[in-house]
Amino acid sequence: MTESNATITALQKEQLLERILASAVFCKSPRLSAFLRYICKLHLEAQDEAINEQKIGVHVFSRPEGYHVGEDSIVRSQARFLRQRLSEYFSTCGKQEEILLSIPKGAYVPVFCSRCEVTHEAYSETTEPGAELSEEHNAEVRTRRLPWKWAVAMLACALAALGAWGLHGLLRPVTPVERFWDSFFDAHRQQILVPSDSTLVLLQKMSGREFSLGDYISRRYLVEAASATPNPLWHSISTSQYTSLTDLTLFDRLQRFSSTRHRALRLLYARDLTVEELKTSNAILLGGRRSNPWLELVGPAMHFTFGYDYGLRENYILNRNPGKGEQPRYDEANNGTPHVAYGVLAYLPSLDGAGSNLLIGGTSRAATEATGEFLMGPQFNRFLEGIQQNKSIPHFELLLSLNNINGDASTAKIVCFHKLD
Numbered sequence: 001m002t003e004s005n006a007t008i009t010a011l012q013k014e015q016l017l018e019r020i021l022a023s024a025v026f027c028k029s030p031r032l033s034a035f036l037r038y039i040c041k042l043h044l045e046a047q048d049e050a051i052n053e054q055k056i057g058v059h060v061f062s063r064p065e066g067y068h069v070g071e072d073s074i075v076r077s078q079a080r081f082l083r084q085r086l087s088e089y090f091s092t093c094g095k096q097e098e099i100l101l102s103i104p105k106g107a108y109v110p111v112f113c114s115r116c117e118v119t120h121e122a123y124s125e126t127t128e129p130g131a132e133l134s135e136e137h138n139a140e141v142r143t144r145r146l147p148w149k150w151a152v153a154m155l156a157c158a159l160a161a162l163g164a165w166g167l168h169g170l171l172r173p174v175t176p177v178e179r180f181w182d183s184f185f186d187a188h189r190q191q192i193l194v195p196s197d198s199t200l201v202l203l204q205k206m207s208g209r210e211f212s213l214g215d216y217i218s219r220r221y222l223v224e225a226a227s228a229t230p231n232p233l234w235h236s237i238s239t240s241q242y243t244s245l246t247d248l249t250l251f252d253r254l255q256r257f258s259s260t261r262h263r264a265l266r267l268l269y270a271r272d273l274t275v276e277e278l279k280t281s282n283a284i285l286l287g288g289r290r291s292n293p294w295l296e297l298v299g300p301a302m303h304f305t306f307g308y309d310y311g312l313r314e315n316y317i318l319n320r321n322p323g324k325g326e327q328p329r330y331d332e333a334n335n336g337t338p339h340v341a342y343g344v345l346a347y348l349p350s351l352d353g354a355g356s357n358l359l360i361g362g363t364s365r366a367a368t369e370a371t372g373e374f375l376m377g378p379q380f381n382r383f384l385e386g387i388q389q390n391k392s393i394p395h396f397e398l399l400l401s402l403n404n405i406n407g408d409a410s411t412a413k414i415v416c417f418h419k420l421d
Contacts, residue, residue, distance in 0.1 A: 008099055008112050008113070008114070010044055012099060012112075013040070013043075013044060013099075013101075013112050014044065016097065016099050016101060016112070017036070017037070017040050017101070019094070019097075020036070020086070020089055020094065020101065021033050021036065021037065023089055023093050023094065024093060025085055025088050025089045025092065025093065025094075026085060026089070028352070028354050029085065029188070029280065030276075030280065031060070031061070031078065031276065031280050032078065032081060032082050032085055034060050035056065035060050035078055035079070035082055036082060036086075036110075038056065038059055038060050039051050039056065039103070039108055039109065039110050040101075040110050043109060043110050048109045051108050051109050052108065053069050053075045053076070053108065054066075054067075054069055056075045056108060057069065057072065057074060057075045060075075061074050061075065061078070062274060062276070073266065074266075075108075077190055077264060077266060078190065079103065079108060081187075081188065081189070081190060082103060083102070083103055083105070084187060084188070085188065086101060086102060086103065097115065098114060098115055098116075099112055099113070099114055099115070100112070100113055100114070100115050174391075175381055176381055176384035176385050176388050176393065177380055177381040177384055179384075179388070179391065179392075179393060180347075180384055180393045181257075181261060182261065183356070183393065184282055184356055184358065185258055185261040185263040185282070186282060186355060187263070189280065189281060189282050189354070189355050190264075190266065190280075190281050190282070191258065191263060191264070191265050191266065191281065191282045191283075191284070192265070192266045192267075192268045192273075192277065192281045192282075192283050192284070193251050193254060193255075193265055193266070193267055193268070193283070193284040193286070194268055194269070194270050194273055194278075194283055194284065194285045194286065194292065194294060195243040195244065195247035195248065195251065195267070195269065195270065195286045195287070195292075196243060196244055196247055196270070196286050196287025196288075196291035196292050196361075196368075197241075197242075197243065197269070197270040197271060197287075197291055197292060197293075198242040198243050198244055198291065199237060199238070199240060199241055199242045199271075200216070200221075200270075200290070200291060200293070201290055201291050202237050202242070203221065203222075203234075203237060203238060204290060206231055206233075206234065206237075208310060210289075210290060210308075211293065212293070212296065213293040213294065213296040213297060216270075216271075216293040217275075222238050241269060241271060243269065244286075244287075244365060244368070246365050246368055246369045246372075247286045247287070247368070249369075250286065250360070250368075250369070250372040251265070251267055253372070253376060254284065254376075255267075257376070265284075270292050270293070270294060273294060275297070275351075278294060278297065278298070278351060279350070279351040279352050280350075280352060280354075281350070281355070282350060282355040282356055282357065282358075283298070283350070283357045283358070284357070284358045284359075284360065285298065285357060285358070285359050285360070285361075286359075286360050286361065286368065287361050287368065288306030288308075288315070288344075288361045288362075288363075289305065289306050290306065290308055292361075295359065297351065298348055298350075298351065298357050298359070299346065299348060299359065301348070301420055302320075302346055302348070302359075302397055302420075303319055303320045303321040303397060303418050304317055304318070304319060304320075304344045304346070304397050304399050304418075305317070305318045305320060306318075306344070306361060306363070307329075309331075314331060314332060314333060315331075315332050315363035315364065316329055316330060316331040316332065316342075316363065317329070317330040317342045317344060317363065317399065319399075321418070323416065323418070325416075326415075326416050330342045330399070330401075330415070332363040332364060332367070332404070339403075339404055340401050340402070340403060340404070341362060341363050341364045341366055341367040341370075341401070341402055341403075341404040342362065342363045342367055342399060342400065342401055342402075342415070343360075343361065343362035343363070343367040343368060343370055343371030343374070343399075343400040343401075343402065343412055344359065344360075344361050344362070344371065344397065344398070344399060344400070345358075345359070345360055345371050345374065345375060345397070345398040345400065346358070346359040346396070346397040346398070347393070347395050347396050347397075347420075348395055348397075348420065349395055349420075356395065359397075360372055360375060364404055366402070366404045367400075367402060367404065370400065370402045370411070370412040371400055371412060373411075373412065374400060374411075374412045379412075379414075383398070383414065383417075387417070387419065394419050394420070394421040395419070395420040395421050396417055396418065396419050396420055396421075397417065397418050397420060398414065398417040399414070399415040399416050399417065400412040400413065400414060400415060401413050401415045
């Protein structure tokens with residue numbers, strides 16, 4: 001016998017919450033678990049009026065007090081994932097639960113109710129007495145008005161069309177690139193794109209040194225460089241947030257592409273990213289280490305790394321594990337004349353091991369743009385066909401070359417690649 005909503009006790013709610021959080025559906029999602037625990041704690045303390053987007057953003061996702069919820073959709077996007085996880089729990093390992101927990105759309109207050117009441121309510125809302133009989137009667141009358149041969153012919157055509165469509169879907173093979181994107185746009189994780197930080201690049205050029213990820217996260221690089229550099233432009237640049245138009249254009253293309261997979265791709269500037277967000281997301285990072293210090297955290301296993309020669313003022317790609325016929329270093333001579341530039345496309349494990357990250361970068365703006373074009377073009381599918389293993393895409397890094405003619409890039413060509421799995 002199950003309880004009605006009014007007789008579900010606080011203890012029963014707490015026990016259900018702990019079973020949910022301990023399940024395989026939630027145990028590898030610390031942020032969603034923290035989200036659910038926070039709103040349920042307030043609910044159990046009879047503080048439903050305190051459950052709102054602003055407070056969830058502050059207490060769960062470390063947003064500053066008074067942040068603009070209209071410009072930061074972290075709570076709304078994570079609430080969507082949380083509803084999906086709850087639905088998955090109650091349809092799998094929690095299918096025997098007599099009490100259900102849900103978060104209605106448009107709100108964040110958790111709702112506890114008995115499973116039998118939900119089932120009865122759903123039936124009552126969708127079934128009206130006599131409705132089925134009336135519809136069957138109307139259908140019978142309409143059928144009698146048609147010659148029976150025509151009715152049989154129409155039915156046969158409809159079944160044939162449905163069968164052909166279903167057979168087409170079953171027989172059409174899934175392409176490697178479809179398999180790749182379906183894996184990356186995981187319904188259980190959020191997807192973010194982190195563009196390069198052009199402000200950081202300018203400050204490093206002005207100070208003549210590179211800053212570590214620790215300097216970047218703590219904002220120490222702003223204070224240290226400012227005290228040593230009396231340049232009047234320093235304050236103006238350091239208090240602004242610039243990024244590349246190439247990066248934003250690529251984000252627009254990937255965002256529209258992600259919508260075809262019924263997923264949302266969120267733009268998050270490198271300066272605003274946190275370690276926890278990077279750890280629990282499938283992230284696309286744009287640029288090299290000088291423009292996106294987060295590569296220091298996600299790319300330690302990479303062989304192709306970005307470097308910059310401050311004396312020559314030239315970018316290069318360092319190959320830390322050259323294979324047969326590969327160079328230990330690939331330089332771009334940035335002199336404005338036609339020359340070879342290089343791009344890196346890397347598919348890497350996420351920090352928590354439950355997802356993947358994607359790195360798109362180049363030794364120049366044109367190289368980054370061409371690398372993005374390669375990712376979205378037919379060449380990428382052909383590349384994946386050659387490296388997939390048992391219909392699974394391994395993690396990899398890919399070095400591309402292209403002709404850079406006054407900032408315009410030709411089609412990228414594969415120089416070499418390394419499997420990382």
